[in-house]
Amino acid sequence: MILVTAANGNQGKLLIPRLLAAGAELRACVRSDESARTLRGIGVTDVVVGDIGDPDVLARAMHGVEKVYYVGPALHPRERAMGIAAVDAARAAGVRHFVLSSVLHAIITDLVQHEIKRDLEEHLVSSGMEFTVLQPANYMLRHRLKPAFEKGVFLLSWALDRHQSMVHVGDVAEVAAAVLLESDRHAGATYELVAPGRYTAHDLANVIAEVTGREVVAEQISSEVFLEAALGTDNPAEFPYQARLLRAISSRYSSHDFIGNPNVLTWLLGRRPTTFEQFTRTEFAAFTAGSAAEAD
16 A cells, blocks of 8 residues: 555645556545545545554554655644654654655755755654655646736746755656656656756746746745735734745855756656656646636
8 A cells, every 4th residue: 555645735636646547545634624525525435534653643653554655744843743743653654665755955945945955864864664755846837927927027035046846746746646656666766857948037937938938027026925825914923934945945045056967867767857848838828718717
């Protein structure tokens, strides 16, 4: 049996259907009854509902499991403790293979979430279980394209001339499925998952302009505006941990490039990874179709 945590999240929504199609025996762990209903609706019969930080929920989720795909909670102040507890619970339950969703360049410790992932990688490697670590670059994000599609403005909260590499979450899910279904082949591996291209914000705006056929400019927003939008509040002080994490992202990405190499992902997929242009074309087609439907 395979356990997938955060099973209705960005990765889970794309990973679960792949595992079901392959006939895998599957258990999903989610926080809400609504997510559970969604998963049961697509054929997942074994769903554990609850906070993975609760030891009882964690024990139920791990019981009888052979493989785990662990996706930690984003922006959670207990992310490190929860991840370490998940590794320990898996080992205690006799899990054979633990696959960790980490981050590209976890060694960058001035990024809060990277330092946490680095600690989780170390704990997993030292656990005695078979492991695989996936290190994806930043995801290509739909919500960042919306202002560009609607207003011709591409917004980022860091310096516009810094280069970044990205990856399509669908490609990450494809790799995760392969690792879980062919675990012996991937045991003991750490894989950087990076799409082709190193882009400044201006480069990305130019790609969007080419796809949409309209002028698109890149603009930098302040870290405080970014915080308010990301946290859904005009008082980031209410969320001190999350605010520190997001400020660290803006600071690091304004002073350093964040880049990787696509060779490993290309080998794992057996094809060229999804490019930012392909992603943008797909999202623009969906945006255009949605706008047309609203107009009818």
